[in-house]
Amino acid sequence: MKTHCSKDALLTGVNTVQKAVSGKNVEPDLQSIFLRAEAGKLIFLATDMEIGIRCEVPAETETEGTLLLPAKLFSDIVRKLPDTQITLESQAESANLEYYQSQIFLKGYDPEQFPLLPDLLDPVSFSLPSESFKTMIRETLIAAAQEESRPIFKGLLLEMEGSVLRLIATDTHRLAYSQSGIDNPNGLDFSGIVPSKTMSEIYRLLKDDDDSITVRFTGSHVSFQFGAVHLLTRLIEGQFPNYKQVIPSSCRTKIRLLVKDLMESVERASLLARESSAGVSLVRLEISGDLLKIEHTTDIGKISEQLSIEKEGADITISFNSRFILDVLRVLPSDQMRFELSGPQSAAIIRTPADENYLYLLLPVRTN
Amino acid sequence: MKTHCSKDALLTGVNTVQKAVSGKNVEPDLQSIFLRAEAGKLIFLATDMEIGIRCEVPAETETEGTLLLPAKLFSDIVRKLPDTQITLESQAESANLEYYQSQIFLKGYDPEQFPLLPDLLDPVSFSLPSESFKTMIRETLIAAAQEESRPIFKGLLLEMEGSVLRLIATDTHRLAYSQSGIDNPNGLDFSGIVPSKTMSEIYRLLKDDDDSITVRFTGSHVSFQFGAVHLLTRLIEGQFPNYKQVIPSSCRTKIRLLVKDLMESVERASLLARESSAGVSLVRLEISGDLLKIEHTTDIGKISEQLSIEKEGADITISFNSRFILDVLRVLPSDQMRFELSGPQSAAIIRTPADENYLYLLLPVRTN
Numbered sequence: 001m002k003t004h005c006s007k008d009a010l011l012t013g014v015n016t017v018q019k020a021v022s023g024k025n026v027e028p029d030l031q032s033i034f035l036r037a038e039a040g041k042l043i044f045l046a047t048d049m050e051i052g053i054r055c056e057v058p059a060e061t062e063t064e065g066t067l068l069l070p071a072k073l074f075s076d077i078v079r080k081l082p083d084t085q086i087t088l089e090s091q092a093e094s095a096n097l098e099y100y101q102s103q104i105f106l107k108g109y110d111p112e113q114f115p116l117l118p119d120l121l122d123p124v125s126f127s128l129p130s131e132s133f134k135t136m137i138r139e140t141l142i143a144a145a146q147e148e149s150r151p152i153f154k155g156l157l158l159e160m161e162g163s164v165l166r167l168i169a170t171d172t173h174r175l176a177y178s179q180s181g182i183d184n185p186n187g188l189d190f191s192g193i194v195p196s197k198t199m200s201e202i203y204r205l206l207k208d209d210d211d212s213i214t215v216r217f218t219g220s221h222v223s224f225q226f227g228a229v230h231l232l233t234r235l236i237e238g239q240f241p242n243y244k245q246v247i248p249s250s251c252r253t254k255i256r257l258l259v260k261d262l263m264e265s266v267e268r269a270s271l272l273a274r275e276s277s278a279g280v281s282l283v284r285l286e287i288s289g290d291l292l293k294i295e296h297t298t299d300i301g302k303i304s305e306q307l308s309i310e311k312e313g314a315d316i317t318i319s320f321n322s323r324f325i326l327d328v329l330r331v332l333p334s335d336q337m338r339f340e341l342s343g344p345q346s347a348a349i350i351r352t353p354a355d356e357n358y359l360y361l362l363l364p365v366r367t368n
Numbered sequence: 369m370k371t372h373c374s375k376d377a378l379l380t381g382v383n384t385v386q387k388a389v390s391g392k393n394v395e396p397d398l399q400s401i402f403l404r405a406e407a408g409k410l411i412f413l414a415t416d417m418e419i420g421i422r423c424e425v426p427a428e429t430e431t432e433g434t435l436l437l438p439a440k441l442f443s444d445i446v447r448k449l450p451d452t453q454i455t456l457e458s459q460a461e462s463a464n465l466e467y468y469q470s471q472i473f474l475k476g477y478d479p480e481q482f483p484l485l486p487d488l489l490d491p492v493s494f495s496l497p498s499e500s501f502k503t504m505i506r507e508t509l510i511a512a513a514q515e516e517s518r519p520i521f522k523g524l525l526l527e528m529e530g531s532v533l534r535l536i537a538t539d540t541h542r543l544a545y546s547q548s549g550i551d552n553p554n555g556l557d558f559s560g561i562v563p564s565k566t567m568s569e570i571y572r573l574l575k576d577d578d579d580s581i582t583v584r585f586t587g588s589h590v591s592f593q594f595g596a597v598h599l600l601t602r603l604i605e606g607q608f609p610n611y612k613q614v615i616p617s618s619c620r621t622k623i624r625l626l627v628k629d630l631m632e633s634v635e636r637a638s639l640l641a642r643e644s645s646a647g648v649s650l651v652r653l654e655i656s657g658d659l660l661k662i663e664h665t666t667d668i669g670k671i672s673e674q675l676s677i678e679k680e681g682a683d684i685t686i687s688f689n690s691r692f693i694l695d696v697l698r699v700l701p702s703d704q705m706r707f708e709l710s711g712p713q714s715a716a717i718i719r720t721p722a723d724e725n726y727l728y729l730l731l732p733v734r735t736n
Contacts, residue, residue: 070668073639073640073668073669076639077636077639080632080635080636080639081636082632094669100674101674102633102671102672102673102674103671103672104636104640104669104670104671104672105669105670105671105672106668106669107667107668107669264448264450265470267448268445268448268449268472271441271444271445271448272441272472299475300438300441300474300475301441301462301472301473301474301475302472302473303470303471303472303473304470304471304472305470306468306469306470
C-alpha cells in the first residue's frame with residue numbers, strides 16, 4: 001500500500017480506535033491497529049473482541065493495501081509527527097512513514113492475523129440525534145456498577161419499544177433512567193445490555209456536529225455509526241432487573257432547590273465524613289418547613305448547613321450515601337432540581353426540570 | 369480570635385503555604401497550618417523545618433489571636449467554601465467558620481506547638497526583578513539531580529559576586545548556568561546551596577505582577593520575600609563543584625537551528641529507543657555540511673531525521689542522552705538555539721540568542 005494524508009488525519013484515526021486496542025494481557029500482535037488504504041481514504045480498525053472501532057479518514061491513496069502495526073508505538077509516533085503531509089507505505093509487513101527529508105521505518109505484523117469483526121450490514125436499525133443520545137449516556141452511565149459486580153450491572157440497558165428509546169443503568173443502590181423519542185417507522189422492538197465501556201467510548205467519540213447516530217443490532221451484537229466512526233460491541237448476556245417495578249409513581253414530599261447549593265453543601269459535609277473512621281460517607285437531610293438542613297458530626301469537627309427550598313408535602317429526615325447524590329448532581333443539565341421523597345426507608349427520586357424524560361432513583365441508608 | 373475575609377483570601381492563604389506543610393511521617397499536629405489574625409490581615413504559616421512559608425491576606429479582624437489547624441482538612445474545606453465572606457473564629461483550640469446560615473466547626477491543636485521560624489530580620493539582603501529570577505530558576509532547575517544523589521546536587525547554587533547574581537545546578541551529567549545583573553550597593557558577596565524544592569516553590573508562587581524579590585541570608589538560611597509571601601529555607605551544607613573550571617571557553621563546531629525542529633526529531637527518535645531494551649535513550653547527532661542527521665535503529669524499527677542547520681567549523685558526530693537534550697529544549701525562551709561542540713568526547717554547550725547570560729553544558733555519551 002501507499003497513501004498520503006495529513007498528520008491530523010492520522011491522529012484522528014489513532015485517537016478514535018485506541019480504546020478498542022487489546023490490553024497487555026494478550027499477544028503483542030493483537031495489541032495492534034489495522035490499516036487499510038482504499039481510494040480516497042485510510043481506514044483504521046482495532047478490536048479487543050469485546051468492542052471494535054472502525055474509523056476512516058481522507059487520504060490520497062496511490063496503491064491500496066493493508067498494514068497491522070503495534071498500536072502504542074504507532075500512536076505515539078503519530079502524535080509526535082510534524083504538522084504536514086505524511087506518506088505511509090508498506091514494505092512487506094512493515095510501515096515506512098515519510099515527511100520532509102526524514103523517515104521512520106516501523107516493524108509490523110501479518111495483517112491476516114487481525115480478527116474479523118462480525119458483519120451487521122443487514123440488521124434491524126434506526127437513527128436518533130447524536131446530541132440527545134449523548135445526554136442520555138451522560139445522565140445514566142453514572143449509575144452503572146464499576147467493579148466486582150454481576151456483568152449485567154456493568155452495562156446499560158438499551159431498549160427500543162415503538163417510538164421510544166430508553167437507556168437504564170443500576171448498581172442496585174441507585175438507578176438512572178432516560179428516554180427519548182425516535183423515528184422507528186418499521187415498529188421494531190429491541191432490548192440489549194451494552195457494556196459501560198462501550199457507552200463511554202461513544203460519549204467520547206460523538207462530536208457535537210455529528211448529525212445523527214445509526215444503531216444496528218442482532219441478537220449478540222450492537223453497532224453504532226456516526227460521522228466516520230463505526231463502533232461494534234458485544235452485548236452482555238443476562239436478564240436486566242425489571243426497572244418499571246421499582247420506580248414509584250407518587251410521593252409524599254416534593255422539594256425544589258438549586259443543584260449548586262446542594263452539591264456544595266454535600267461536598268463540604270463529605271469532607272468531614274471522609275476523615276472519620278466510617279468508610280461510606282453518609283449525609284443526613286432534614287427537611288423541615290422551607291429549609292433543608294444537613295448536619296454531620298465526627299470526632300474531628302461538625303458541619304451544619306442550611307439551604308432554602310420550596311416544599312410540597314410532609315417534613316422528613318432521610319440519609320443517603322453522599323457519593324450517590326454527588327454523582328447525579330454533577331450531570332444534571334439545569335440549575336434547578338426536584339427531590340421526591342416518600343419516607344425515610346423508601347426510594348427517593350431526583351428529577352430535573354430541563355429533562356422530564358430523566359429520573360435518578362436512589363435508596364436511602366438506614367440510620368439509628 | 370475573630371476575623372472576616374473572603375473565600376478567595378483564605379484560598380490564597382492555604383494554596384501558598386501548602387507545600388511547606390510536613391508530610392505524613394510526622395505527628396498530625398505538625399501537619400498543620402498556623403493562622404494569626406492581626407489588624408487588617410490574616411497570616412498563614414506552615415513549615416516542615418526545611419522550608420517555611422508565610423503569607424498574609426486582607427481580613428477584617430475583630431479580635432486578634434492564633435489557631436493551629438489540620439492542613440489537609442482545612443485546605444479541602446476552604447476549597448469547597450462558597451464564594452462569599454467567611455467569618456473565622458477560634459473557640460479554645462478549635463475553629464468555627466461561618467457563611468450564610470451554615471457553619472463548620474473544626475478541631476485544631478495548641479498554637480504554642482507550632483515551631484518558630486528563625487528570624488532573618490537583620491541580615492545581608494538585596495533585591496532583583498521577579499521576572500528575571502523566575503527565568504533563571506526555570507532554566508537551571510532542570511539540571512538539578514532528582515533522587516538518590518548527594519545533597520549538594522539536589523540544590524541550586526545561589527551566588528552573589530559584586531553586581532552579578534548566579535544560579536547554577538548540576539547532576540554531574542549536565543550543568544545549567546544563569547546569571548543576571550543586580551543592584552548591590554553594599555558590595556556584599558554570598559554563596560549558598562538552596563534546595564530544588566524551595567526553588568520550584570518560589571517559581572510556583574512568584575506572580576508576574578510581583579515587582580521584585582528581596583533575598584536575605586545568614587550562614588545557614590536564606591529567605592525570599594515577594595508580594596505578600598515570605599519563604600524561608602535551610603541551605604544545603606557542602607561544597608558545590610567548581611563550575612568555572614568545566615565550562616569550555618572555545619569550541620570547534622558551532623551550529624544554529626530551530627529549537628522546535630530539534631525537539632520534535634529527538635522526541636521521535638526517543639520513542640523507538642524507549643521501546644528497545646537499552647534503558648537510557650541515546651540520540652546520535654551527525655553534523656555534516658549544512659545538515660544535522662539523527663539516525664536510530666532498534667529491533668522494532670528505524671528512524672532517520674534530517675534537519676537544516678547553519679554551521680561554522682568542522683563536521684562532527686556525537687551522542688547524548690536524549691532526555692538531557694529534551695530537558696533544556698523545553699525551557700529555552702526563544703525559537704533559535706546554538707550548539708557548541710568541541711569533539712565527540714568533549715562537553716557540549718547549548719545557548720539561546722534570547723539570553724546570553726544562560727548556558728547549558730552537557731557531557732556526551734561514548735558509543736562504539
